[in-house]
Amino acid sequence: MDAVLTPLLDILRPIGITEPVLQFMLVNAILGVSIYLTLHAGMFSLASAGFMAIGAYVGALLTQQSDWPLWAALLGGMAAAGVIAVPIGLPTLRLRDIYLAIATIGFGEVVRVLILNFDDIAASVLTTLQGERVRFRLIEGARGIKGIPTLTETWHLILFLIVLGYLLTRLHRSRFGRAMAAIRQDETVAANMGINVVYVKNMVFILSAVLAGAAGVFSAHLTRIITPAAFGFDKAVDILAFAVLGGTSTWIGPIVGAMVLTAMPEVLRFLKEFRGVFNGLVLLVVIVYLPGGLVNPAGWSRLWQRLGRAQTASPSPSTGVD
Amino acid sequence: MRKVCLALSFLLIGVLALPVLAQDMETPQMGWWDECATPENLPDTVTIGVVFGLSGPISVYGGPQQQAVQLAVDEINESGYLGEGTTLVAMFEDSAGDAEQAIAAMTKLVEEDQVVAVIGPTLSTEAFSADPVAQENGTVVMGVSNTAIGLTDMGDFVFRDSLPESSVIPGTIAQATEVLGLEKVGVLYGNDDDFTLSGYDVFVQALEDNNVAITNEQTFARGDVDFNPQLTALLADEPDALVVSALAAEAVQIITQARDLGYEGPIIGGNGLNSPSVLEQSGDASNGVIVGAAWNIASPDPLSEVWVSNYQAAYDATPDQFATQAYTGAWLMATAIRCGDSADRTAVRDALAAIQDFPTPLGTFSFDEDRNPVHTPVVQIAQNGAFGVLGAEE
Numbered sequence: 001m002d003a004v005l006t007p008l009l010d011i012l013r014p015i016g017i018t019e020p021v022l023q024f025m026l027v028n029a030i031l032g033v034s035i036y037l038t039l040h041a042g043m044f045s046l047a048s049a050g051f052m053a054i055g056a057y058v059g060a061l062l063t064q065q066s067d068w069p070l071w072a073a074l075l076g077g078m079a080a081a082g083v084i085a086v087p088i089g090l091p092t093l094r095l096r097d098i099y100l101a102i103a104t105i106g107f108g109e110v111v112r113v114l115i116l117n118f119d120d121i122a123a124s125v126l127t128t129l130q131g132e133r134v135r136f137r138l139i140e141g142a143r144g145i146k147g148i149p150t151l152t153e154t155w156h157l158i159l160f161l162i163v164l165g166y167l168l169t170r171l172h173r174s175r176f177g178r179a180m181a182a183i184r185q186d187e188t189v190a191a192n193m194g195i196n197v198v199y200v201k202n203m204v205f206i207l208s209a210v211l212a213g214a215a216g217v218f219s220a221h222l223t224r225i226i227t228p229a230a231f232g233f234d235k236a237v238d239i240l241a242f243a244v245l246g247g248t249s250t251w252i253g254p255i256v257g258a259m260v261l262t263a264m265p266e267v268l269r270f271l272k273e274f275r276g277v278f279n280g281l282v283l284l285v286v287i288v289y290l291p292g293g294l295v296n297p298a299g300w301s302r303l304w305q306r307l308g309r310a311q312t313a314s315p316s317p318s319t320g321v322d
Numbered sequence: 323m324r325k326v327c328l329a330l331s332f333l334l335i336g337v338l339a340l341p342v343l344a345q346d347m348e349t350p351q352m353g354w355w356d357e358c359a360t361p362e363n364l365p366d367t368v369t370i371g372v373v374f375g376l377s378g379p380i381s382v383y384g385g386p387q388q389q390a391v392q393l394a395v396d397e398i399n400e401s402g403y404l405g406e407g408t409t410l411v412a413m414f415e416d417s418a419g420d421a422e423q424a425i426a427a428m429t430k431l432v433e434e435d436q437v438v439a440v441i442g443p444t445l446s447t448e449a450f451s452a453d454p455v456a457q458e459n460g461t462v463v464m465g466v467s468n469t470a471i472g473l474t475d476m477g478d479f480v481f482r483d484s485l486p487e488s489s490v491i492p493g494t495i496a497q498a499t500e501v502l503g504l505e506k507v508g509v510l511y512g513n514d515d516d517f518t519l520s521g522y523d524v525f526v527q528a529l530e531d532n533n534v535a536i537t538n539e540q541t542f543a544r545g546d547v548d549f550n551p552q553l554t555a556l557l558a559d560e561p562d563a564l565v566v567s568a569l570a571a572e573a574v575q576i577i578t579q580a581r582d583l584g585y586e587g588p589i590i591g592g593n594g595l596n597s598p599s600v601l602e603q604s605g606d607a608s609n610g611v612i613v614g615a616a617w618n619i620a621s622p623d624p625l626s627e628v629w630v631s632n633y634q635a636a637y638d639a640t641p642d643q644f645a646t647q648a649y650t651g652a653w654l655m656a657t658a659i660r661c662g663d664s665a666d667r668t669a670v671r672d673a674l675a676a677i678q679d680f681p682t683p684l685g686t687f688s689f690d691e692d693r694n695p696v697h698t699p700v701v702q703i704a705q706n707g708a709f710g711v712l713g714a715e716e
Contacts, residue, residue, distance in 0.1 A: 018429045020455075024422045116514045120541070142516045146450050146472070223421045225450040227516065230421060265418075266426050273377040273416055 005154055016267045019154060020222070025259040026157035027219045032242035032254030033164060034211035039248045041204040042184035043093065044101045046236040050108035051081040051209040053115065053231035055216025057139060060148045060226055070151040074217045081213025082206050089205040093198070096187075108236050115228040116141050144227030145220075152221040160214065161255070168251045180204060241279075245286055247293015256295050350624045352394075352653050353403045355680055361663035364408040368665050370655055371431030372414045373424060373442035373452065374648075380419035383467060384444045387648040388414055389637050391441060394652035397632075404660055412652070417443045417452070424448035428455040428463075438665050439464070439658075439674075441651050444644075446470035446516060453480050462658075462671045466651035467644045469593065471520055474693045479671055481693040483651045483684070484644075485616040487524045487592060490699045494614030495528035497701045498590055501712055504563055506535040507590075508556030510549070510576065511567035513541040521567035521592035529565070537561050546572060549579050557585055563612075569594040574603045581607040588612050588703075596643065601707050611704040617643045617684050618700050618709055626683040650682045 009019055017025075031048055038045040059077035062068040068076065092103040114121075123136035139145060171177040179200045182190040191197045220226045238261070246257025261279060268275040292299035372391055375384035395412045397403075404410055413435060415427035424443045431437045432455055439462035443449055446468040456463035457477035465473060465482035474480045498504060509525060512518035529536060537559035540552035553576070556564060566576055566589055573595045580589060588610045589595075596615040601608045619630060619640060629649060633641040641649075657680060659665065662673030678688045685697040702709040 013434065016430070018426065018433065020422075020425045020429050024426070113514075116543075120513060142514050142519050143470070144447060144450075144516065147476075150454070223425065223451045224454055225421060225447055227447055228514075229447075265423065266430075269415065269427075269430070272414075273381070275416075276377050276418065 005158075016269055017263055018266075021263060021266045023152065023154055023157060023222055024219075025262040026154070026161060027215050027222065028239075028242060028258035028262045029161055029255040030157075030164070030211055030215040030218070031239045032246060032258035033168070033251060034208045034215065035239050035243045036248055036251055036254040037180075037204050037208040037211070039243055040184060040251075041180040041201060042187065043201060043205065044097055045104045045205065045208065046101050046240060047085075047088070047104035047107050047205075048208065048212040048239045049231045049233075049235035050104075050111040051085065051212035052216035052219070052235070053108075053111050053226075053228065054081045054084055055213030056220035056226045056231070057115065057145070057216075058213075059217030060145050060220040061139070063151060063221065064145065064148055070156070070217075070221060073221075074214060077217035078210045078213045081216070082210040085206045085209035086202070089202045089209075093201045093205060105233060105236065108231070108233065112228045112232055115139060142227065142229070144225050146225045148220050148224050148226065150221055150224060152218045157218060160218075164211075165251070172251075176200065176203070241283060243293075245283055245294060247290075247296040247299070249292055249296050249298075253293050253295035257293065260294070350681075351401075351628065352397060352625060352682070353401050353656075355657065358661035358663075360402075361405045361408070361660050363663050364404055364659070365665055366407060367409050367411050368404065368659055369411045369413055369435065369437050370652075371428075371435065371437035371440040371442075372412050373417050373427045373431065373440060373444075373448075374414065375419040375444040375448075376414065376416040378418045378420075380444055383642075383644050384416075384419075386637075386639070386642060386645040387442075387444065387466065390633065390641065390645040390649040391652045393633060393636055394649045394656070398653070398656045403656055410656055410659070412441075413437060417445075417448050419445055419448065421448055421451035424452040425455060428452035432456050432459045432461045437461070438667060439655055439670050441466055441648070441655060443468075446473060449473055449480075450476070453477075456480070459667075460671075461667050462655075462674055464651050464655060464674070466648040469520070470516060471523070478693070481674060481689065483654055483687070483695045484647045485695055485697070485699055487521045489694070490614040490616060491521065491524040491592065492528040492531065493699050494590065494612065494701050495525070495532055495534070497614075497712060498563070498588070498612055499532045499534060502563065502588055504532075504534050506537050506559070506561050507563045507565050508537050508559060508561040509539045509565045509567075510552055510556060511539070511541060512544055512569065512572060514543045515569065518567045518569060518592065518594065521594070525565050525567060525592070542568075542572065544569065544572065547575055549576050550583070553580050553583055553585070557583060561587070563588045563590050565590045566595065567592045570597050570600050573600050577604040577611060578607045586610070593643075596702070598640075601704050601709070605707070608704045608707065612701065612712060613704075613709070614699050614701050615643060616695075616697075616699055617646045618702055620702075620709055621683070621685075621700065623683060623685055625681055629683040646683050650684050650687065653682065654680065654687070 034048045055077035058080040059073040062073040062076045088107055095103050118139050119136050119141050123134055126134040126136055179195045182195055183197055183200060187197055241261060242258035243254045245261055246253035264279055265275050268278055289303055290299045374387045375381055391412055395410050398410050417424035417427050431440055440456055441464050443452055444467050449465050449468045453463050453476050457479045462479050467484050468482050469484055469486045471488055473482055511522035538556050540556055568576055590612045596613045658670045658674035662669040675689055680687045688696045690696050701712040703712040
């Protein structure tokens with residue numbers, strides 16, 4: 001793997017993409033796929049950040065407190081996110097569109113506040129049980145869990161994404177993948193065609209949670225510290241932006257979107273504190289001119305046509321008033 | 323003709339030398355420390371990296387920190403502190419308060435730009451993410467605003483010049499107990515923030531060490547505006563003092579609401595209360611607020627007075643504690659480069675660790691064996707909208 005990675009990094013380094021940046025790009029690509037799955041089945045869910053937090057905390061506790069290897073902690077984090085997704089998905093997936101978005105934002109906040117107060121809650125429960133004052137420290141609230149070993153390596157992430165890509169191509173050709181597409185087009189029609197809408201939507205929600213959990217485990221073992229503040233509303237919106245920029249017509253879209261949005265602040269470091277403006281600007285331009293996202297051939301050809309027509313329609317643009 | 327020339331040149335030398343002499347006698351300056359000789363083996367430019375949060379919400383702290391470091395670097399270069407022909411360059415990178423970006427910035431500086439040493443990052447959470455990158459590459463990293471417990475445990479290349487809460491608060495409590503004769507207190511703290519939470523931990527320990535009983539503990543969250551329920555519960559036990567671990571915004575509300583409830587005793591706070599804006603916004607209610615701090619703008623230290631006036635002259639603003647610590651950090655780093663007479667990373671580390679009794683705006687400064695700062699904190703009490711030193715007015 002190093003034989004591929006070293007020359008790749010040699011190419012990327014001059015433009016500001018060092019190995020840690022590449023690693024965060026790949027982690028965010030997994031998050032992009034996580035939100036893509038729900039969007040592809042017509043669900044506007046912003047729960048990925050919350051499930052990422054669950055994966056990160058479970059994974060970090062498993063490697064740090066129980067000395068599990070990374071792969072086992074990865075499975076543990078993914079399983080925890082998936083299991084919690086079941087009781088969350090069943091009631092909230094009855095909501096649609098913006099209402100689902102609000103409910104899932106609420107879920108993210110609940111996760112964040114629970115992490116903040118977990119030790120206090122546990123302490124008061126223990127105090128009541130034992131009858132004397134108990135101090136309990138496990139997940140450290142706002143202090144965050146520190147000193148997490150950096151076990152994630154770049155090839156883990158590349159391998160994970162390759163397997164994920166293969167599974168996604170298979171998924172789209174499968175009965176389940178077509179059912180997802182059908183539900184996105186029209187839920188009622190899909191139900192009338194005999195698709196078990198509740199089952200498909202919940203399965204997709206769980207899969208999306210599992211992927212976010214995996215991203216959380218990987219990310220915790222890169223950043224060395226996890227705090228609840230890192231998985232708040234801001235993170236949920238960042239993840240949504242991956243899908244908006246890349247487009248959701250194929251699974252490549254959110255991966256490209258995630259990688260571009262993660263790399264851009266680093267590539268544009270020479271712009272100093274104004275570099276943040278560019279992420280917003282690029283998003284705005286893409287939303288206006290390429291509504292289907294960056295990875296959307298139809299959108300590009302439409303844009304191309306528009307540009308061509310604009311040129312033929314007004315040969316001297318300087319005289320144009322509008 | 324020759325005589326005239328000679329006379330003229332003497333006159334010229336005299337005129338040029340006069341203000342220098344006069345200045346030397348009046349105001350002390352940074353870099354007067356002559357423990358080590360002017361270095362001779364340094365390259366033409368010595369580059370240090372600086373990681374601060376320059377964009378986003380934390381730029382409130384990162385911006386003044388950047389200005390402070392730049393001011394120090396300019397002074398160091400003007401005074402020839404690193405010897406003839408050697409220029410110190412500070413390479414600033416933005417971390418935006420984000421752990422991922424802090425890692426990226428640190429990696430860029432340490433691995434790509436090959437800087438001699440790094441100052442920053444602004445937040446403790448960023449430091450816990452990014453400092454190991456410097457440690458793994460054998461590069462000094464000095465936090466100038468990181469106050470979390472255990473920061474320098476990350477490795478022998480990790481330093482800080484910002485007094486952790488664990489150093490400021492025990493002194494505050496000990497002195498307050500002595501002056502005010504505290505026996506029982508009520509504790510109010512924010513439990514959703516790293517800063518207020520570590521402050522709370524140290525308060526509890528310090529109160530225990532000084533045999534002060536805690537009658538009740540209450541919590542709040544960042545963004546809360548109504549503290550009446552918590553304050554009523556705390557005041558029901560008639561404590562000798564209220565101990566508050568809060569950030570500035572909540573602190574203002576807590577102080578004014580406690581006074582509205584008729585409480586007149588002292589309010590002992592953590593570093594979050596150490597801000598002129600807290601006093602300003604809470605008005606007369608702030609009388610009796612006691613805060614320990616690494617530094618205060620009213621500090622009578624002559625170097626501190628020079629620093630404040632230089633900063634005001636350069637940026638038309640008053641420096642805060644974090645800017646002062648950043649300024650001190652840049653001078654400490656330059657001193658390590660000067661005393662090590664080398665731009666080698668390990669030599670800088672060894673020279674930095676050896677710094678003892680260095681005069682700074684924070685007071686006489688040393689590093690302890692764990693690379694944490696040693697200098698005397700100030701215990702301040704608010705009177706009529708300004709901080710004075712506790713116990714001095716009696």
